[in-house]
Amino acid sequence: MTAEPLSAKQIARRNQVLDAASECFVEKGFHRAGMAEIADRAQMSSGHIYHYFKNKDDIIEAIVDREIQSSLDRISELENLQADKFADGVIAQLETHLNGVGSIFKSRLNFEIIAESERNPAVEKRVQFQRSAIRTKLTNVFASKLGLTNADIVADACMAVFFGTMMAPGRSAEEQHKASLNPLLTAFLRGVLAPAS
Amino acid sequence: MTAEPLSAKQIARRNQVLDAASECFVEKGFHRAGMAEIADRAQMSSGHIYHYFKNKDDIIEAIVDREIQSSLDRISELENLQADKFADGVIAQLETHLNGVGSIFKSRLNFEIIAESERNPAVEKRVQFQRSAIRTKLTNVFASKLGLTNADIVADACMAVFFGTMMAPGRSAEEQHKASLNPLLTAFLRGVLAPAS
Amino acid sequence: MTAEPLSAKQIARRNQVLDAASECFVEKGFHRAGMAEIADRAQMSSGHIYHYFKNKDDIIEAIVDREIQSSLDRISELENLQADKFADGVIAQLETHLNGVGSIFKSRLNFEIIAESERNPAVEKRVQFQRSAIRTKLTNVFASKLGLTNADIVADACMAVFFGTMMAPGRSAEEQHKASLNPLLTAFLRGVLAPAS
Amino acid sequence: MTAEPLSAKQIARRNQVLDAASECFVEKGFHRAGMAEIADRAQMSSGHIYHYFKNKDDIIEAIVDREIQSSLDRISELENLQADKFADGVIAQLETHLNGVGSIFKSRLNFEIIAESERNPAVEKRVQFQRSAIRTKLTNVFASKLGLTNADIVADACMAVFFGTMMAPGRSAEEQHKASLNPLLTAFLRGVLAPAS
DNA sequence: GATGAATGAGCTTTCATTCAT
DNA sequence: CATGAATGAAAGCTCATTCAT
Numbered sequence: 156m157t158a159e160p161l162s163a164k165q166i167a168r169r170n171q172v173l174d175a176a177s178e179c180f181v182e183k184g185f186h187r188a189g190m191a192e193i194a195d196r197a198q199m200s201s202g203h204i205y206h207y208f209k210n211k212d213d214i215i216e217a218i219v220d221r222e223i224q225s226s227l228d229r230i231s232e233l234e235n236l237q238a239d240k241f242a243d244g245v246i247a248q249l250e251t252h253l254n255g256v257g258s259i260f261k262s263r264l265n266f267e268i269i270a271e272s273e274r275n276p277a278v279e280k281r282v283q284f285q286r287s288a289i290r291t292k293l294t295n296v297f298a299s300k301l302g303l304t305n306a307d308i309v310a311d312a313c314m315a316v317f318f319g320t321m322m323a324p325g326r327s328a329e330e331q332h333k334a335s336l337n338p339l340l341t342a343f344l345r346g347v348l349a350p351a352s
Numbered sequence: 353m354t355a356e357p358l359s360a361k362q363i364a365r366r367n368q369v370l371d372a373a374s375e376c377f378v379e380k381g382f383h384r385a386g387m388a389e390i391a392d393r394a395q396m397s398s399g400h401i402y403h404y405f406k407n408k409d410d411i412i413e414a415i416v417d418r419e420i421q422s423s424l425d426r427i428s429e430l431e432n433l434q435a436d437k438f439a440d441g442v443i444a445q446l447e448t449h450l451n452g453v454g455s456i457f458k459s460r461l462n463f464e465i466i467a468e469s470e471r472n473p474a475v476e477k478r479v480q481f482q483r484s485a486i487r488t489k490l491t492n493v494f495a496s497k498l499g500l501t502n503a504d505i506v507a508d509a510c511m512a513v514f515f516g517t518m519m520a521p522g523r524s525a526e527e528q529h530k531a532s533l534n535p536l537l538t539a540f541l542r543g544v545l546a547p548a549s
Numbered sequence: 550m551t552a553e554p555l556s557a558k559q560i561a562r563r564n565q566v567l568d569a570a571s572e573c574f575v576e577k578g579f580h581r582a583g584m585a586e587i588a589d590r591a592q593m594s595s596g597h598i599y600h601y602f603k604n605k606d607d608i609i610e611a612i613v614d615r616e617i618q619s620s621l622d623r624i625s626e627l628e629n630l631q632a633d634k635f636a637d638g639v640i641a642q643l644e645t646h647l648n649g650v651g652s653i654f655k656s657r658l659n660f661e662i663i664a665e666s667e668r669n670p671a672v673e674k675r676v677q678f679q680r681s682a683i684r685t686k687l688t689n690v691f692a693s694k695l696g697l698t699n700a701d702i703v704a705d706a707c708m709a710v711f712f713g714t715m716m717a718p719g720r721s722a723e724e725q726h727k728a729s730l731n732p733l734l735t736a737f738l739r740g741v742l743a744p745a746s
Numbered sequence: 747m748t749a750e751p752l753s754a755k756q757i758a759r760r761n762q763v764l765d766a767a768s769e770c771f772v773e774k775g776f777h778r779a780g781m782a783e784i785a786d787r788a789q790m791s792s793g794h795i796y797h798y799f800k801n802k803d804d805i806i807e808a809i810v811d812r813e814i815q816s817s818l819d820r821i822s823e824l825e826n827l828q829a830d831k832f833a834d835g836v837i838a839q840l841e842t843h844l845n846g847v848g849s850i851f852k853s854r855l856n857f858e859i860i861a862e863s864e865r866n867p868a869v870e871k872r873v874q875f876q877r878s879a880i881r882t883k884l885t886n887v888f889a890s891k892l893g894l895t896n897a898d899i900v901a902d903a904c905m906a907v908f909f910g911t912m913m914a915p916g917r918s919a920e921e922q923h924k925a926s927l928n929p930l931l932t933a934f935l936r937g938v939l940a941p942a943s
Numbered sequence: 944g945a946t947g948a949a950t951g952a953g954c955t956t957t958c959a960t961t962c963a964t
Numbered sequence: 965c966a967t968g969a970a971t972g973a974a975a976g977c978t979c980a981t982t983c984a985t
Binding site: 398399402407408 | 958
Binding site: 269322 | 379380381383384460463464466467468470471505506508509511512513514515516517519534535536537540544
């Protein structure tokens, strides 16, 4: 009953499955992707997947965990920014995301995860956790770096701008490519993310 | 080859199916909901659904069309606002949406639709259309009502705030209930939506 | 309970259905053709077909009857030939059939009917009837026109050559087109169909 | 992309399916036979059939291939006959076939296959192949065994007699049983199949 | 650890037929 | 006579999951 620690090889094997699943989920969505194809791409028999994961939902949850961790990592990068270049850094990251550089896979699962979270409690729990973790991180960074007293409110506003920017312009490849952050929102972010004194 | 006009009864029957499908899709998502259950709830044999819709995707597309139409209708309500109360009206609508009053069903399909649009070209086309229709409507309203010269940029910013607000706070019923629009974003909207002179 | 005689209009309506069914059966075969499409092509509601035919099998049987009647009519044309040109007439008809002139529809149902006859007793009965009717007709013609004493045996041989010629060369359009009756079989027919004295 | 060689067990399992399908097809025809019954008779779950065959058409094609191979094998037996008993051997085989000895199943699919070939290109290709393979085999045998210079024309004539004999007498069990080859055709075959010098 | 054969319920869809109008 | 709405069983096929090896 004690949780066995996983060996390096086991972890590698698990990740093989998760990488394959990630690809499949991106291409077909959670519920159109089949275990057989995941197994194929993971170079593993379909039966063997069940040594590493209890079932398909278990894989989905692990994928969601990975995505969330990666999003939190990106947030943490903000901690390395200098106070007077803080707003610039946030805006730069937003634009990077907008142009899909380096994070295509991740962002294409974003909506799949949110949609799933509306019917799948295990996923919903994780999404809630992500939201509050991001809020906490941002609040802490804003308070410590910028000395803001209303850091939590600024964090909320930034999250809304961040998510809204991701969603609003539509998803076509061309639009995506030439997208840049809206000037009014840029100004807004510069305003609320200015160091306190 | 000419599209036969549908009789009132046929339209009613079609809507019976769409209403049933909407419920099922909200509860289970597009791909977990089965035709059998849709038929059950529409009080119709499963075979008979195919007199009204070519296949399941056809139903999904019709549902998406309904959702889009309803979102455009809500946007159109803004045209009835007085210029000096414009920002207030927008904010009020946002908060209404935040609290889920009267539109729970609709908004719960929102993410399902966006996720679907990433793998289903027919849905993608519709989502693209919705985006540009909203942008156009907002731009026109802002220009004519408020006399803004940068109405299109304001429209973009508002859409981002609108969508972001919908997404950011998380989806739990309780949070949903007590949610109110972030004060910084409220101020932002009041700023950009002030009449021109 | 008495068999009502059919009015001219009723007969026309029935034939409308049979013509439509014939087309569908040729294109898709008996069991892939659907009642809905037959109704469409007959310009009649699918339900109304059941005023003229008990069910789909009833239509198949009527089609088979028509095909058989048409084949017997063609046989009867032989009765008009002069004795000394008899073999030529038979050979000419065979070549006409080989080249598919005027009888594409019919011949394309030929094998469908034979295949059906192997599992459907009602069709089998009709095919048996056709076989013996053809045999009788040929025997009578051969006896009376040519004065053959072994007319029945000649009839059997001719039927085999006739059917075999239809089947053997394969069904490709091109081959069909340039096909002509095998010279050895031509000679054979001339031999057995020569007037008796 | 390389075709994995099948293990002995896999081949056996595949044949289990083909044997079951053959029975079903003989009894009901290709399009009335259901996958469920094929699975039942193959003592296999219906889902598992799809590990061995892509779909039902794939099974039909495999069945057609088996039938064709078996017909070509029978033709090849002619190569073992002595030149002076050649015609006798051919006639004997024809009569064997006529009486349905040992080949009921095979011949009862014959017409089903030909009918199918008229709407199913994959089957048509195979039937065309069979026709030309038979023609080639017969031509070669006739030329080498009997020294015929018009071997190809003789081959065509024989094929017509062969197929025609199969078809003409009708299919009833009783008739089938007492059928014997028509004396005129017997004489014809003896004539054209006599050794050259 | 690893395979892939095997299951069987479930899926979407088709279709001959019936029946109220 | 004529319609087409309606049924429901059955079709072909997919799929997550199990298990003997």
